[in-house]
Amino acid sequence: MPDNPLSKIVLDVEYSSGPRATSDLHAGGIFFCVLYEEVLVFRPNNVVERDVRILDNWRPLDDEADSLAERSATGTYGLNSRGYISCNFPHASYTGLACDINPNWLAFHLTYKQFKVCNSCVYILRD
Secondary structure, eight states, X not given: OOOOGGGGOOXXXXXXXXXXXXXXXXXTTEEEEEEEEEEEXXXXXXXXXXXXXEEEEEEOOTTHHHHHHTTOEEEEEEEOTTSOEEEEOSSEEEEEXXXXXXXXXXXXXXXXXXXXXXXXEEEEEOO
């Protein structure tokens, strides 16, 4: 019987996405960019916290940093019907597993409900 993927999650510590960016080109190619990271903290009782931290409000477009920070949320986690880690937040769902090469890396497929956009991210256990 395979290991329960939840057994590889360390509780009450931060898993960081590392630096990420949201960028755009406007008005004939003017570059806009905000640097941020996402942090997940798994708590007992299947509670997961997602914190969006602005690293540098470098070249923002309007209130982009505020909009990113509003994506911080508390949700739930567990196993889905396929045995994958599933995190559900009001704005998004994450589905993934700990990586074989390093179980302190959690790879997730992210689905944002409002924007109907998907992407991927690896969250790394902070030392």
